[in-house]
Amino acid sequence: MDYPVSKPIYLVDDDPAVQRGVAALLVAAEYAVTVFDSGDALLACMDELDFQQAIVLADVCMPGIQGLELQARLVAERPGARVIVMTAHGDVPMAVRAMRGGAVDFLEKPFSAREVTTALDRAFAIVPAASPAPVTVSPVCAANYGRLTPREREVLGEMIEGNTSKLIARNLGLSPRTVEVHRQKIMQKMQARSFAELVRMAVDLDLSR
Template identity: 45%
Template sequence: MSPNKTVYVIDDDPAMRDSLDFLLDSAGFKVTLFDSALSFLDAVPSLGFGCVVSDVRMPGLDGIDLLKRLKSDNKQLPVIIMTGHGDIPLAVEAMKLGAIDFLEKPFEDERLLNTITVALSRADHERKGESVTADITARIAALSPRERQVMEGLIAGLSNKLIAREYNISPRTIEVYRANVMTKMQASSISELVRLAMRGGILKD
């Protein structure tokens, strides 16, 4: 799958929008322009994943308000804030609200392109990680109560015999449950089962 190359530019200055559109398009990004934070937020429900590049000072909703709204709506989009000279305190506030970086105007074209590329790459990696964790959690949820007990015994390092004694059932039955656990969890070894249990949150590292 090709890397995500979508960028959403938000700036009330038409010249700045056109300049960024030309730069990003030339670098192979798929660019969508917005003249205000409000028009972007209105469009968000229909937009796919991408990197947001927003000016911090805009009429109506500014970049800080935008970050607050995205945070309250739990929108997981990487945001890069563009600031004018003297806006460093605002930029720091933006970082505290979840912006991943800020660029002080005028900035080098290459710096913007690199910042966007890193932001998209990191965000894609995090999203894939969240997807894997959700998959493991679903596997754990699919275990029966007895299979869950056997799994907890296995990751605690107990033998089949000790687990059988704990629940007053035969070791042979534990072998069946153990096989079911390994199949459902898609684990080929106890060490892999332990790693999955840690990722799924039932065993703390």
């Protein structure tokens, strides 16, 4: 099996089982994987790494330097570095913080093969810029947001705080069933294929606070 060197991944996670599992998945998907035990380990050999080519896939929750800090250091010292953070499933506030901090995407653990390849391919499609481009909101995205009803905007606000349908229902005085309907409508109108994508749009639209 030959590894296309054009798709290198730097995987940063402290858990050996996760390292082995995710590396196996990435190898099977024909990425070239380099594994780091910690953010410090990656920063230590930063000069030998090529952030123009590679995507960094880093866990947010690690001993030593944490994922978000690593991401901040990389974005500051290697402009254009593309980082995808791995967050705990449902930890939306953390994902939002990562996106605001310059991550190109986030993956919720555990993830499926398709989710990880989709996210990586999208990241590789981004041309590394020498300096971080100002966040531009696509006109389509802004227009889509404009089509949301006030109630849907409220539900979206609650969603990107990471609240479950049940909690949103309680906070807004709705039934959980109604909230589910709103969620589907929002996904449709915003043309989001995944919740992660919706969160990214919300971050771009600067809806999260």
